[in-house]
Every structure is written in C-alpha cells, then in structure tokens.
Amino acid sequence: MRVLFKMTWIEIKLLAREPVTLVFSFALPVLVLVLLGGIFGHERMDTGAYAGVAMMDWYVPSYIGLVIASIGTVSLPVHLSAYRERGVLRRFRASGVSEAVLLGSQLLVSLGVACAGAISISVLGIVVYGAQMAVAPAEVALAYVVSTFCFVAIGVLLASLAPTARAAQSVGLLLWFVLLLVSGTSAPLDRLPSWMVSLGKALPLYHSVVSLVDPWIGRGTNWTQLAIVAAVGAVATLVTLRVFRWE
Amino acid sequence: MPPVIAAEHLQKRYKDFVAVADASFVVERGEIFGLLGSNGAGKTTSVECLQGLRHADGGTLRVLGLDPLTQARELRRRIGSQLQEAALPDHVRVWEALDLFSSITPGGRDWREVMEQWGLTDKRKASFHSLSGGQRQRLFVALALVNSPEVVFLDEMTTGLDPASRHVAWDLVRRVRDMGTTVVLVTHFMEEAERLCDRIAVMDAGRIVAEGTPQKLVSGHARYVTVMFSADAQDLTWLDAVPGVERVTRHGARVEVRGGGAVLAHVAAALVAHGIAPPDLRVEQPTLEDVFLTLTGHDMEE
Numbered sequence: 001m002r003v004l005f006k007m008t009w010i011e012i013k014l015l016a017r018e019p020v021t022l023v024f025s026f027a028l029p030v031l032v033l034v035l036l037g038g039i040f041g042h043e044r045m046d047t048g049a050y051a052g053v054a055m056m057d058w059y060v061p062s063y064i065g066l067v068i069a070s071i072g073t074v075s076l077p078v079h080l081s082a083y084r085e086r087g088v089l090r091r092f093r094a095s096g097v098s099e100a101v102l103l104g105s106q107l108l109v110s111l112g113v114a115c116a117g118a119i120s121i122s123v124l125g126i127v128v129y130g131a132q133m134a135v136a137p138a139e140v141a142l143a144y145v146v147s148t149f150c151f152v153a154i155g156v157l158l159a160s161l162a163p164t165a166r167a168a169q170s171v172g173l174l175l176w177f178v179l180l181l182v183s184g185t186s187a188p189l190d191r192l193p194s195w196m197v198s199l200g201k202a203l204p205l206y207h208s209v210v211s212l213v214d215p216w217i218g219r220g221t222n223w224t225q226l227a228i229v230a231a232v233g234a235v236a237t238l239v240t241l242r243v244f245r246w247e
Numbered sequence: 248m249p250p251v252i253a254a255e256h257l258q259k260r261y262k263d264f265v266a267v268a269d270a271s272f273v274v275e276r277g278e279i280f281g282l283l284g285s286n287g288a289g290k291t292t293s294v295e296c297l298q299g300l301r302h303a304d305g306g307t308l309r310v311l312g313l314d315p316l317t318q319a320r321e322l323r324r325r326i327g328s329q330l331q332e333a334a335l336p337d338h339v340r341v342w343e344a345l346d347l348f349s350s351i352t353p354g355g356r357d358w359r360e361v362m363e364q365w366g367l368t369d370k371r372k373a374s375f376h377s378l379s380g381g382q383r384q385r386l387f388v389a390l391a392l393v394n395s396p397e398v399v400f401l402d403e404m405t406t407g408l409d410p411a412s413r414h415v416a417w418d419l420v421r422r423v424r425d426m427g428t429t430v431v432l433v434t435h436f437m438e439e440a441e442r443l444c445d446r447i448a449v450m451d452a453g454r455i456v457a458e459g460t461p462q463k464l465v466s467g468h469a470r471y472v473t474v475m476f477s478a479d480a481q482d483l484t485w486l487d488a489v490p491g492v493e494r495v496t497r498h499g500a501r502v503e504v505r506g507g508g509a510v511l512a513h514v515a516a517a518l519v520a521h522g523i524a525p526p527d528l529r530v531e532q533p534t535l536e537d538v539f540l541t542l543t544g545h546d547m548e549e
C-alpha cells in the first residue's frame with residue numbers, strides 16, 4: 001500500500017511539473033464543450049428517449065465521460081508506452097514494482113484527473129450555460145468511478161498493444177475522434193444518422209455517457225448501462241493482464 | 248553452503264540469433280564476480296536472465312536458491328539491479344526515486360545514507376533529465392543498493408564516470424562486498440576487472456571461455472612475456488637461438504623479444520655474452536588484456 005501511494009503521489013507531482021500533458025484530457029473537452037455549447041446550448045432534444053431534455057443538461061454529464069475517455073484512449077496509452085519505450089518500466093520491474101502498483105497508481109491518478117475535469121466542466125456548464133445541477137451526485141459519482149475503471153483498463157490495453165508511443169498516439173487520437181462523434185458527445189444523438197448511433201452503441205463511451213446522464217437529470221442509476229461499462233472494463237482488464245508488457 | 252548463483256548451460260536466442268550459446272558459472276557468497284567480454288558477447292543477456300528480466304531458452308538458473316522466472320517476486324526483493332539500459336521519468340527528482348525504490352523493500356537501508364555515499368546529496372532535488380550521464384549512472388547504482396540486496400548486479404557500472412568518480416565507485420563496491428553483499432559486475436573494461444574482481448569469467452560469442460582469479464587467468468593463459476631494450480648492433484639474428492625466445496621484432500634501435508617465462512634471464516645472459524649491456528632492459532608482464540586477446544583471438548573493440 002505504501003508503495004502504491006508513493007507511486008501515485010510521484011505521478012501526480014510529475015503531472016503538475018509537466019501540465020501540458022493534461023491539455024488533451026482536460027482542456028480539450030472543456031474547449032469542445034464551449035464550442036458545442038455555443039452551437040446547441042440553448043436547444044432541447046427533439047425526439048427519442050431524451051426528447052425535451054435541454055442539450056446542456058445532456059452535454060455536461062456526457063463531457064465528464066469524454067474526459068474519462070480521453071484519458072483512456074490517448075493520455076494513458078501514450079504515457080505508458082513512452083515509459084516502456086524509454087526503459088522506465090524495465091527499471092520499475094527490476095526493482096520489484098508490481099503490476100498492481102504500476103496500474104493501480106495509474107488508476108488513482110486517472111480518477112484524480114477525471115475528477116478535476118468533471119468539476120471544471122460542471123462549473124462551466126452550470127455557471128456559464130445554466131445547465132442544471134446533478135440531481136443525484138452520488139449516483140453520478142458511481143458512474144464516474146465505473147467509467148474511469150473501464151477506460152483505464154482500455155488505456156492500459158492500448159498501451160500494451162501499441163509498439164511505440166507514437167503509434168499509441170495516432171491510434172488513440174483516431175479512436176477518441178470517432179468516440180467523440182458517435183457517442184452523443186458532439187451533435188445530439190437524435191440528429192445523427194442511424195448507422196452512427198449503432199456504431200456509438202457498439203463502443204463504450206456511449207454507455208458511459210448514458211450512465212452519467214441518467215442520474216444527473218434525475219432518472220436514477222441506469223444499471224443496464226452501468227453493467228455494460230463494467231463488463232467492458234472487466235474484459236479489458238482480463239485481456240490486459242495477459243498482454244501487458246514491461247518492455 | 249550452495250553458491251549464491253549457479254548457471255548451468257544457460258542458452259538464449261533472439262529469433263534465429265544465438266546470443267548465449269552455452270554458459271555455465273557459479274558465483275560464491277561475498278565475492279565480486281566479473282563477467283568480462285567484448286560488445287555483443289552476451290553478458291547483459293546472461294545477467295538479465297539471472298535477474299528474471301529475460302526468459303532463458305535453456306539451462307538451469309538459480310539465484311539465492313530461487314528460480315528467476317517462477318520466483319521473480321521473491322528474488323527481486325533480495326537482489327539489486329543496475330541495468331545497462333534503463334531510465335526514470337524525466338521529471339522525477341533524485342530523492343523521490345530513492346524514496347520510492349526503498350519503500351518497495353521494507354527493512355533496507357536509509358536511502359539518505361546511500362544518496363550521500365554515492366555523491367548525490369547535492370543533487371537530491373534535481374530532476375532525472377537534468378542529471379549528467381555520470382550522475383544518472385551513480386543514481387542507478389544507488390537505486391540498486393537501496394534495498395540492501397544480498398546480490399547486486401552491476402551492468403557497466405562505470406560507463407560515463409570520470410576517472411576520479413570511477414575510483415570512488417570501485418572503493419564503494421569493495422565496501423559493499425565487505426559488508427557481505429555478493430557483486431556481479433559486467434564490464435568490458437580490463438582495468439576494472441583486474442582491480443576490482445575477485446574472480447572473472449571471460450565471455451566470448453555466447454560462451455564462457457575462461458574463469459578464475461585475475462592472477463590465475465594471467466599466469467595460466469598469457470604464455471608470453473616481452474623483453475624490451477635498445478641496441479645499435481646490426482646483427483641480432485643470434486637472439487633467435489636463445490632458449491625460450493619465440494619471436495624478435497625490431498623497430499630501429501628498439502628490440503622486442505617475446506618468449507616464455509624464463510626468457511628474460513636467457514636474453515640478458517646472451518646480451519652480456521655478446522658484449523651488449525643495454526641500460527633500458529626491461530620486461531613487460533602479460534596483462535589481462537593479453538589474456539583476453541589469447542582467449543578470444545580479437546581485441547575488446549572488435
């Protein structure tokens with residue numbers, strides 16, 4: 001436990017010393033929220049299960065999901081594969097750092113970054129765009145923890161599969177962009193062609209978004225969506241444990 | 248007591264390339280054991296197999312009685328590793344790395360002491376990427392020692408160290424040994440092997456070609472001494488007939504006579520008999536480098 005906390009604390013300090021690494025997972029979703037808020041911010045969903053819901057009330061919780069997804073698709077894979085490429089993981093492993101400590105510290109740091117992102121998005125959405133406050137914050141928090149677990153597992157998996165940090169970055173960005181477009185985190189879902197909605201439902205971010213939105217707007221925890229997110233995370237974890245490479 | 252390290256018929260291939268063909272050696276408790284060989288000889292591969300960082304393809308390995316592959320976790324607590332190629336996160340500070348690594352194995356030494364010994368106290372707040380090559384190297388050695396290991400593997404420990412730091416490092420390694428830690432030292436630096444190691448295994452093209460104390464290797468394998476002097480005499484062909492002489496070479500007035508152990512006495516006697524008494528007559532004893540040449544048939548750099 002002590003090693004886990006030391007490692008986590010060092011990783012947090014490293015982030016603070018090189019804050020530019022946070023731009024992608026932190027500043028970009030905020031920026032996209034500002035832009036989309038400018039376009040769709042005063043509208044309501046027209047059709048579908050969420051007809052009548054103000055777009056901003058949808059966007060704010062769904063962007064918490066987007067922050068989490070950007071950690072899992074880009075920040076974490078790039079970070080870990082750069083560690084592997086430079087020999088940092090070799091060094092850790094030779095000194096007896098376990099998988100549990102390495103990956104556990106990444107999970108804790110990601111929870112922290114996602115939490116900071118969630119707070120800034122919520123403040124911005126509520127104060128500037130008049131989005132409603134979360135109706136059930138504790139249930140939103142549950143969805144945030146499950147989603148973070150899921151995307152951290154995906155992130156470590158991508159890091160294990162990527163041959164280099166550059167490869168991790170290109171693949172991750174592509175993936176992130178697809179997720180952004182089809183998961184209800186850009187144009188409202190009811191305006192997307194049906195094939196895009198289907199693609200979105202086949203990917204994890206859509207389910208994270210719904211599990212965050214439902215408790216936020218007062219519909220309570222969506223256990224089905226939460227279970228899907230948790231299952232994706234569990235599968236990714238199992239695969240990762242088999243394919244994780246220190247060098 | 249069983250040896251600290253026993254490697255029997257270690258083999259390691261990378262795809263079709265055989266990096267270690269067949270290496271067997273033992274390391275006894277409390278010694279500084281040197282693995283000496285030229286670039287690509289398979290030294291790093293061998294010691295990384297022993298540390299459970301690479302999978303050997305064949306042979307039996309035991310380190311502290313443990314199997315490096317199946318008992319890696321237990322093993323890593325009890326050994327220290329300074330790897331030839333490794334890095335730390337750019338922005339991590341010296342003290343943070345030492346603090347983190349020492350917390351992995353509770354009951355080790357106080358990391359501040361290790362930091363002081365390896366001359367890093369001034370740099371305790373410096374980040375890894377700002378350290379010079381030699382400072383990084385010392386940090387890695389310090390990290391290898393911070394858990395008070397029973398065996399420490401040092402792979403090219405003094406690469407990048409200036410001569411003064413190198414001597415300090417050698418002294419510190421002797422002190423580590425004197426405290427009871429077994430040291431496995433990988434090097435291709437003859438002077439280091441000769442001065443520091445209690446025993447050496449010479450590795451060439453994936454095989455151990457000789458093993459013993461530096462003195463024994465030199466006396467056992469270097470068959471020649473070289474007698475040198477200056478002489479103006481035109482005709483020295485009679486030297487070839489002197490007992491023990493193997494080869495005579497001349498560069499102007501400089502004469503070099505290579506031969507077996509007793510050649511100096513015979514050459515000196517013959518010179519005097521021919522009325523020559525060179526004031527600069529001297530003999531050069533073989534060094535580990537000569538042994539290396541004899542054993543491997545090539546220079547270190549090849």
Ligand SMILES: Nc1ncnc2c1ncn2[C@@H]1O[C@H](COP(=O)(O)OP(=O)(O)OP(=O)(O)O)[C@@H](O)[C@H]1O
Pocket residue numbers: 261264265266284285286287288289290291292293331435
């Ligand atoms: N990961 C690898 N993949 C393929 N070949 C490798 C790998 N690691 C080492 N080799 C090859 O195996 C041989 C032995 O390498 P090794 O690093 O063990 O040599 P070494 O004795 O430590 O040399 P040096 O003095 O240069 O450090 C070299 O020819 C090297 O090219």
Ligand SMILES: [Mg+2]
Pocket residue numbers: 290291292331402
């Ligand atoms: Mg090497």
